Amino acid sequence: MIALSQLTKKFGGRGAVNDLTLAVPRGEMFGLLGHNGAGKSTAIGMMLGQVWPTRGEVRVCGHDVTTHRAQALQKVGAIFEAPAFYDYLSGWRNLEILSHYTAPTSAARIREVVDWVGLTGRELSPVKTYSHGMRARLALAQALLPQPEMLILDEPGNGLDPEGIAEMRHTIARLHRELGLTILLSSHQLAEVEQLCTRIAVLNQGQKVFEGLIADVKATRGRVQLKTPDFAAATALLRQRGIITDVADGKYISLGEGQTIAEATKLLVGANFSVEGIWQHEQTLEDFYLGLIKRKPEGEN
Template sequence: MIELRHLRKAFGGKPAVHDLSLEVRKGEIFGLLGHNGAGKSTTLGILLGQVFPDAGEAFINGVSVQRERAQALAKTGAIFEAPRFYDYLSGWRNLEIYTSYSAHVPKDKIAEAVEIVGLTKRIRDKVGTYSQGMRQRLGLAQALLPENELVLLDEPTNGLDPEGIHEMRLLIQRLNREHGITVLFCSHLLVEVEQLCDRVAILNQGHKVFDGRWAELESDRRQVRLEVDEWEKAETILRRIGGLSIMERGVVTVDKTFDIAEIVTCLVQGGVRVRAVEPQRRNLEEIYLTITHHGIPPLAER
C-alpha cells in the first residue's frame, strides 16, 4: 500500500529525514514511532505531497506521490496535525465543504462515515460545541471520505482524556477489521502503538533505527516482580538459582525459557511465604529508550 524509497529531506541544512525506506502492507495498522522532531510529520508531509523530498520517492498503491499526486492520493485520507474546522458551522456542513474540494460525495456516503465514527446524534450541531474527542472523530470521518482505502493518522489521540484515547483506539481497530482500511499511525505514545500495531518503524533524528514486528525487539531475558514476606531471606535463596539475576528489591530477571514455577518452589521450600509473582512484559517505551539512548546505529549505517 505504501512504499518509501530512500527519502531525504533537510530544512535549512538540517536533515529531517535521512535515507528512509519503508513498506506498509495493505490491510494492516502500521506504527511510525519517534519523539518530536524525529521525522514523523515530515514523512507524512512527503506522503501527502505537501513536502517535496530532496531525494527519493514515495508511492501509494504503486503510484508516485511526487509525479502523480492526484492519482496517488485518490483513495487516501489523513488527520495531519490537529484537524481544523469552521466552529460556527455544523459538523455536517463542514464535511460537505471539505469533501467538495476534492470530489462530490453523496449524502448517504457522508452519513455512513458519520455513523462509523459515532457522531450521528451530534453531526447537526455546531463544531464549536464539540469536545476534543468529537473533533477528532469528525476529522476521522473526513479522512474516510470519499471511500478511502488508506488513512494516515498523525498523533490522533493528542489532547484526549484516557476515555477518549480508548475510544479512538477501538475505532481505528474497527475501521481496519470491519472495513479493511490500511492505517499508518504516527505517534510518540508508544503504549498506544503497542496496543494497535503489529509492525512498527522507529525514527530517531530522521534515521530509521528499527523496522519490523515490535516483538522482535524484546530481550532474551524478562523481568519478574516478587512479593514476599521476608525479602532478605528470599534474596539468599534466589542467589542460588541458576539463570536468575536480582535487579533490585523484589525484582529479578530470568531467561525466556526459565520456568517461573521454580522460583516459587525454591522460596516455599526455603520457608519464605510468596504472596505474588508477576512477569513484567517490556513495553515499547522501554524498547524505544534502549534503542535511541544506547548508541544503536541507524539501519542504513549497519
C-alpha cells in the same frame, strides 16, 4: 500500501528524517512511534506530498508520491493532530468542501458517513459550536468520505480527554475491523498503539531504530520478577548456583541459559527464603520503547 525507501529530509542543514526505509503492508495496523521532533510528522508529510523529500522515494498505493501524487492519494484519508476546519461554516459544508478536493461526493454518501461517525443531528451546526470530540469525529468523517483504502492518522488522540481517547481508540479498531482499512497510526500514546497495532516502527532523531511486530516485542525473553524480603541474599545464592546471570532494580533477575523459574523457586524455598512471588515479567511496549530511546544513536556523544 506505503513503501518508503532511503527517505531523507533536511530543513536547511538539519536532518529531520534520515535514510528511512519502511513498509506498511495492506491490511496492517501500523504504529509509528517517536518523541517530539523524531520526524514522524515530517515522514507523514512526505507520504502525503506536503513535504518534498531531499532524497529517497515514497510510494503510496503503488504510486510515487513525488511524481504521481494525485493517483497515490486517491484512496487515502488523513487525520491530523488538532484537525482544522472552517469554523464559521457547518460541519456538512466542511465535508462538502473537503471531499470535493478528491472527487464529486453525493449528499447520500455524506449522510452515510455523518451517520457512521455519529454526528447526525449536528451536521448543520457551525463547527465553532462543536466540542473537541465532535471535531475529532468530523475529522474522521472527512477522511472516510473518499472511501479510502488507507488512513494516515497523525496523533489523532492529542487534546482529547480520556473518554475521547477511548472513543477514538474504539473507532480506529472498528475502522480496521469493519472496513478493512490499512491504518498508519502515529502517536505518543504507547498504550493506545500497543492495544491497536500489529506492527510498529520507532523513530529517534529522524532515524528508524526499530521495526517489527508488537507480538515479537512482547515475546522478547524478558526478565523475571522476584519478590522476597531479602532480595540481595536470595540473588547472591542464585548467582552462586549459576541459575541467574544478572539482577536489576532490586526486583528483576535474568535466568541463565537453560534455567527455569521452577528451578530458582525450588532452590530459594529449599534454602528457607520466603518467596512471596516469582513470575516472568512481560515486557510492555513502554519498557521496550524507553529502552530503545535511551540508547543514543550512533555517532552521538
